[in-house]
Amino acid sequence: MCPECTRPFLARYDLPAAAKEIDRYNxxxxxxxxxxxxxxxxxxxxxxxxxxxxWTPLVDARRLAKSLGCEALLVKDESTNPTGSFKxxxxxxxxxxxAELGATSLSVPSAGNAAGAMSAYAAKAGLEAHVYMPKDVPxxxxxxxxxxxxxxxxxxxxxxxxxxxxxxxxxxxxRFDVSTLKEPYRLEGxxxxxxxxxxxxxxxxxxxxxxxxxxxxxxxxxxxxFAEMEAxxxxxxxxxxxVTVQADGCAPIVRAFDAGQEQATPWEGxxxxxxGLRVPAAVGDRLMLRALRESGGSAxxxxxxEMVDDVTLLGRTEGIFAAPEGGATVSAFRRLRDAGWIRxxxxxxxxxxxxxxxxxxxxx
Numbered sequence: 001m002c003p004e005c006t007r008p009f010l011a012r013y014d015l016p017a018a019a020k021e022i023d024r025y026n027x028x029x030x031x032x033x034x035x036x037x038x039x040x041x042x043x044x045x046x047x048x049x050x051x052x053x054x055w056t057p058l059v060d061a062r063r064l065a066k067s068l069g070c071e072a073l074l075v076k077d078e079s080t081n082p083t084g085s086f087k088x089x090x091x092x093x094x095x096x097x098x099a100e101l102g103a104t105s106l107s108v109p110s111a112g113n114a115a116g117a118m119s120a121y122a123a124k125a126g127l128e129a130h131v132y133m134p135k136d137v138p139x140x141x142x143x144x145x146x147x148x149x150x151x152x153x154x155x156x157x158x159x160x161x162x163x164x165x166x167x168x169x170x171x172x173x174x175r176f177d178v179s180t181l182k183e184p185y186r187l188e189g190x191x192x193x194x195x196x197x198x199x200x201x202x203x204x205x206x207x208x209x210x211x212x213x214x215x216x217x218x219x220x221x222x223x224x225x226f227a228e229m230e231a232x233x234x235x236x237x238x239x240x241x242x243v244t245v246q247a248d249g250c251a252p253i254v255r256a257f258d259a260g261q262e263q264a265t266p267w268e269g270x271x272x273x274x275x276g277l278r279v280p281a282a283v284g285d286r287l288m289l290r291a292l293r294e295s296g297g298s299a300x301x302x303x304x305x306e307m308v309d310d311v312t313l314l315g316r317t318e319g320i321f322a323a324p325e326g327g328a329t330v331s332a333f334r335r336l337r338d339a340g341w342i343r344x345x346x347x348x349x350x351x352x353x354x355x356x357x358x359x360x361x362x363x364x
Contacts, residue, residue, distance in 0.1 A: 008181040008284060010224065011041050011188050015231040024199075024234065031055040033089050033192045039228065040093060041188050047100035049125045051082035053092045054192055058200040058349070063317040068334065074206070074349045076197065077320055083144065085323070085354035086218060087117035089193065090186030094178045095121035097185040103176035104128060107169060109162035111214065111275040112141035113354050118178060119148035130175060132162040137275055140358040158270055160281055180215035181283040187224070190217045194225025197349065198235055206240050207346035210332050212325035212353055213244040213253055214279035216288040223291040240349070242297035244288060245332035247272035247304060250280055253288055257299035262286060273304045273362060274324035276353065298341060306331035311356060312363075323359055326352030 018038045029035050033054035042048055057077045065073040078086035095118065098106060105128035108118045115131035122129035131145050135154035145152050155162045163179060170177045178186060198205055205226065211219045219242060229235045246254050250270035256263065267280040282288065292299060304324070311327035314320050329350040336342045356363075 008287070009184045011184045013039055013228070015228060019232045033092055033189060036195060041185055042093070042096045042100055044100055047096050049096045049099065049121050050092060051088065051120060051124060053081050053088040055196060056080050058197070059318060059320065061318050064314060067313060067317050068337070070337065071344050072347065073333070074347065075318065075320065076193070076349055076351050078351065078353050079320065079322065079355035083113070083116045083120050084357060085113040085117065086190070086193070087113040089189035090217060091117035091121045091178070091189065093189035094183065094186040095125050095127065098176045098178065099125045099127060105130065105173065105175045106178055107166050107175040108132070108178045109159055109166040111159050111278055112137045112358065113276060115150070116141060116144040116148070119145045119150035122150070123148050130169065132166040134158055134162060138358055138361060159279055160266070180217055187217050187221045190221030191225040193218055194222035195229065197222070198229060203235055205235060205238055206349045208243060208342055208348040209240040209351070210243040210245060210329045210348065211351045212274070212277060212328050213246055213288065214276045214282070216253070216282050216284045218351070218353065219244060219291060220284050220287045239295050242291050242295040243332060243336065244292060244299045245328045246299070246301050247274055247277045247328065248301040249304070250278050251301040252280060253282065253285060254299040254301045256285065256289055257292055262289060264289070274307060274328060276323070276325045277328070298336065300332040300335055302328050302331040302335070308362060314352070320352060321356040322352040323354035323356050324362070325354060
C-alpha cells in the first residue's frame with residue numbers, strides 16, 4: 001500500500017515479452033494457480049508454497065437454470081480449493097512471495113476464510129501465523145486456524161476492528177501484513193480466477209459475472225486479468241458486465257454505486273450471516289466501483305433469508321453445498337433477470353466462493 005495516499009499498489013509485468021514467451025497451449029503446464037508463472041510475482045520457484053489450489057470446476061448448472069426458468073447458467077465452484085474457499089488462491093501467492101522476501105511471521109485480520117487459508121499456507125512454509133477475527137465468527141473458522149498452528153486473537157467487533165488490532169501488532173512486532181490489498185500479492189492469486197474462467201470458456205468471456213463482494217479482491221483481480229489477457233493477445237476487448245452482490249445488512253459498495261460515488265463510506269452497524277460479506281469498509285472500494293462502471297455492470301444487495309434459501313436451491317439442484325456468499329449470487333441473478341437486466345440468451349457465471357460446511361449451524 002502506498003504510504004502517502006494509502007491506496008493499493010498493483011503488480012505490473014512486461015506483457016509484450018510474456019506474450020512471446022508463453023505457449024498457453026502447452027499441455028505440460030500445471031492445472032492450478034501456478035499455470036502461468038510468468039504472470040505471477042514469485043521469481044524463484046523454490047519459494048512456491050502450494051496445496052493444490054486453483055483450476056476449480058466451472059459447473060454447467062442445468063438443473064439450477066431450469067428451476068429458475070432460464071436456459072443456462074454456470075457456477076464457478078471455489079469451495080473445492082484447499083481450506084474450502086477462494087482465499088487459498090490469494091494466500092498461496094501472498095505467503096510464497098512473503099517467504100521469498102524473507103518474512104518469518106505473517107499477520108491477517110479476517111472474517112474467517114482468509115485466516116484459515118493463511119494459517120494453512122504459513123504452516124506449509126514454516127512461518128508463524130497470527131490471525132485476528134471477530135469473536136462471533138462461526139466456531140469452525142477458529143478451530144481450523146488453531147488446528148493449523150496459528151495464533152488466534154478474537155476481537156469484540158467487526159473485521160475493521162480486527163484490522164486495527166492487527167495493524168498495531170504488525171508495527172510492534174514487525175510482522176508481514178497480508179491484509180486485503182495492503183500488499184499486492186494476494187490480488188495476483190485472485191486474478192487467476194479471470195485466467196481460468198477465460199480458458200475454461202475457450203477464451204470467450206461470459207456476458208455477465210456475478211460475484212459476492214466483501215473486500216473485493218476477487219472482482220478487482222479478475223478485472224486486472226482481463227486487461228492483461230487482452231494485452232497478451234489472448235482475448236479481445238469484450239468484457240463481462242461485472243455484478244457485485246452484498247448483504248442488505250452491509251452493502252457499502254452497493255450504496256456507493258447507486259449514489260454514483262467514486263468511493264464508499266463505511267457502513268454502520270454491519271450485520272449479516274455471511275461473514276465474508278460483513279466488511280463495512282473495503283480498501284479496494286475505488287477499484288471495485290471503477291470495474292463495475294467500466295464494465296456496464298451493477299450492484300445488488302440481498303437479504304440473509306434469500307441467501308439461505310438459495311444455498312438450499314443450489315444444493316438440491318447441483319449438489320454444491322455453498323457458503324451463504326454463494327447463495328447470494330443466485331439471489332442476485334434472480335433479481336436482475338426479473339428486472340430484465342439479464343436476458344435469457346446471455347451466458348452468466350455465478351461464483352460460489354466457499355463451502356457451506358463452515359456454516360453448517362445455519363441448517364442444524
